[in-house]
Amino acid sequence: MENIDDLINKLAQDAAPVKQASHPYMLSLKWMGAALAYLVFSLIFSGLRPDIGLKLQQPWFVIEMVMLASIFVATSLSAALLSFPDMHQMRRLVLAPVVTFALFVLVIFLAWQADSPPAPLPVHSFECTISITLVSLLPAVWTFYAMRKFASTHYHWAGSIALLSAFSVGALWLRLHEVNDSIMHVVEWHYLPMIACGILGLWLGKKILKW
Amino acid sequence: MRQSLAGDQRAYAELLRETSRMLRPFLARRLSFESEVEDLLQEILISIHKARHTYDGNRPYKPWVYAIAKFRLQDYLRAHYADQLRHAVEWSELEESLPEHVTETAISYESISAEVQKLPEKQATILQLMHQEGYTAKEVAEKMGMNESAVKVAAHRAYKILRSKLER
Numbered sequence: 001m002e003n004i005d006d007l008i009n010k011l012a013q014d015a016a017p018v019k020q021a022s023h024p025y026m027l028s029l030k031w032m033g034a035a036l037a038y039l040v041f042s043l044i045f046s047g048l049r050p051d052i053g054l055k056l057q058q059p060w061f062v063i064e065m066v067m068l069a070s071i072f073v074a075t076s077l078s079a080a081l082l083s084f085p086d087m088h089q090m091r092r093l094v095l096a097p098v099v100t101f102a103l104f105v106l107v108i109f110l111a112w113q114a115d116s117p118p119a120p121l122p123v124h125s126f127e128c129t130i131s132i133t134l135v136s137l138l139p140a141v142w143t144f145y146a147m148r149k150f151a152s153t154h155y156h157w158a159g160s161i162a163l164l165s166a167f168s169v170g171a172l173w174l175r176l177h178e179v180n181d182s183i184m185h186v187v188e189w190h191y192l193p194m195i196a197c198g199i200l201g202l203w204l205g206k207k208i209l210k211w
Numbered sequence: 212m213r214q215s216l217a218g219d220q221r222a223y224a225e226l227l228r229e230t231s232r233m234l235r236p237f238l239a240r241r242l243s244f245e246s247e248v249e250d251l252l253q254e255i256l257i258s259i260h261k262a263r264h265t266y267d268g269n270r271p272y273k274p275w276v277y278a279i280a281k282f283r284l285q286d287y288l289r290a291h292y293a294d295q296l297r298h299a300v301e302w303s304e305l306e307e308s309l310p311e312h313v314t315e316t317a318i319s320y321e322s323i324s325a326e327v328q329k330l331p332e333k334q335a336t337i338l339q340l341m342h343q344e345g346y347t348a349k350e351v352a353e354k355m356g357m358n359e360s361a362v363k364v365a366a367h368r369a370y371k372i373l374r375s376k377l378e379r
Contacts, residue, residue, distance in 0.1 A: 007253050008227040011260045017218035018264045084265050086278035151262035153282035211261065 021150060024088050028080035031146065032073065035139050035169050042135055042173050049179045060111040067104040068172050074100040075165035079143060082158035083150035097161060108191065112183045119181035128174060128189040133197075136170030144208050152209050159205015164198040212272055216263060227256055233273075234280050241284060255283045326376050327369075334369035337362055 022030070055061045074096040081087045081094045143162045152158040171190050180186065215223035231252055238248045258279050266275050327338050333355075340346045340354065348366070352359040 003249060004231055004252060004256070005228075007256055008224050008231070011227060011256060012220045012224035014260070015215060015218060015220050015223040015263075018216055020216060020267070021265045023267070085262055085282065086270075086275040088267065089270050089274055151258070151265050151279070153278050211258075 021084070024077070024080040024084065024090070027083070027146070028073075028076040031080065031143060031165075032076050034142060035072070035076070035165075038139060039169055039173055043176055046173075046177050049177055051179060052176065060107075060114055063107050064111060065172070065175065067100065067107050068168055068175065070100045071097065071104055072165060072168040072172065075161050075168060079147065079158060079162045079165050082154050082161060083147045083152050085151050085153045087154070094157075097164065108183065108187060112187075115181075115183045118184065121182045121185050122180050125185075125189055128178065128180075128185070129193040131178075132167060132170035132174050132190060132193065134170075135173050136166045136197075139169045140166035142166075144204075147209055148211075151211055152205075155205040155209035155211075156202045157205065158209050159203070159207075160198045160201035163201030163204060164194065167194045167197045170194075212263075212266055212268060216266070216268070227259070230259065230276055231256060234276070237277075237280060238284065241288075247287075251283060251287050254287070255280050258283055323373070323377070326373055329376075330369055330372060334365050334372075337365050338369050341366060 021027075049055065078094050078097050081090055087094050140163055143166055144159075147158060147162060171194055174190060175186070212226055215226050234252060234255060235248065238251055239245075242248050242251065259276065262279060266272070327335050329335075330338070336355070337351055340351045341348065346354065348362045349359050351357075352362045355362070357365075
């Protein structure tokens with residue numbers, strides 16, 4: 001008991017006023033704002049796909065982009081909540097990415113069904129995965145760096161969701177940059193690697209966010 | 212907690228004391244030794260101190276504290292069991308280090324029967340009746356016209372002789 005009292009006294013002496021962490025909504029808004037600026041900058045730098053005007057008139061493409069953006073918003077919010085030990089007592093909201101992912105899978109399935117006759121496969125393949133990874137690196141580093149300042153008690157999930165959030169930025173960028181209409185190619189080289197990165201995030205979260 | 216976050220050291224010390232009083236039974240129910248409870252409680256208090264900026268004064272304090280306590284408890288138990296597994300001895304290794312196979316023996320049924328035949332006639336008959344034909348000591352006594360305790364004594368002496376011969 002003496003040890004505990006000693007420790008409490010020591011901690012109390014060390015208790016300088018601390019700045020309270022931002023609310024998770026504000027935190028996620030900050031991350032989303034930074035990521036959006038980065039996305040716009042990347043698109044200005046790399047260029048929008050030349051047929052973007054035409055694509056924006058195709059409902060499945062628009063729905064796909066909206067769903068990808070929803071994944072980005074949901075994962076950003078979830079990652080911000082997961083940065084707090086008690087998830088800011090908003091457990092249900094943490095599960096928002098599950099709902100958006102389920103809807104996204106449904107949209108991709110329906111887009112695939114509607115892709116008749118199927119659009120020709122592009123000549124390239126893994127180059128897309130590499131491009132998405134490279135573009136996602138900066139948002140990933142930024143998000144992990146920001147999350148380390150907090151105290152996640154679910155670091156595996158926090159890592160996974162943070163990486164998914166970063167990769168959704170990369171995926172969004174490539175869909176708006178690359179002239180490609182093959183849904184098969186997009187699933188195989190854009191979205192499946194994105195999910196694989198989410199799985200990698202489980203491990204990365206433990207390595208980076210453990211405190 | 213709000214006062215503590217503003218730098219009020221007395222309020223903070225009181226809060227930590229109250230928190231440790233609250234968490235002690237929670238940990239004691241989940242750990243076997245008092246020393247473990249003490250160690251983990253200290254670790255939790257340090258974690259609370261490190262993460263105090265993540266507490267939102269507009270929300271209840273207990274869920275925040277218990278989230279940290281559970282997290283540290285799980286970490287502790289994971290490390291504890293991982294440590295136990297690291298120090299566990301493989302059964303195959305243990306088998307190799309044993310001096311001999313304890314379940315195997317050089318004594319066979321035939322060798323015992325041969326030794327029984329070498330016993331004095333009365334003792335050999337008693338053992339045959341009891342162990343080969345399944346009679347009880349009372350039934351053997353009736354069959355051989357002896358009393359029950361004499362049968363038991365004779366059987367006991369026969370066992371002793373057999374043991375000494377077979378152990379050689």
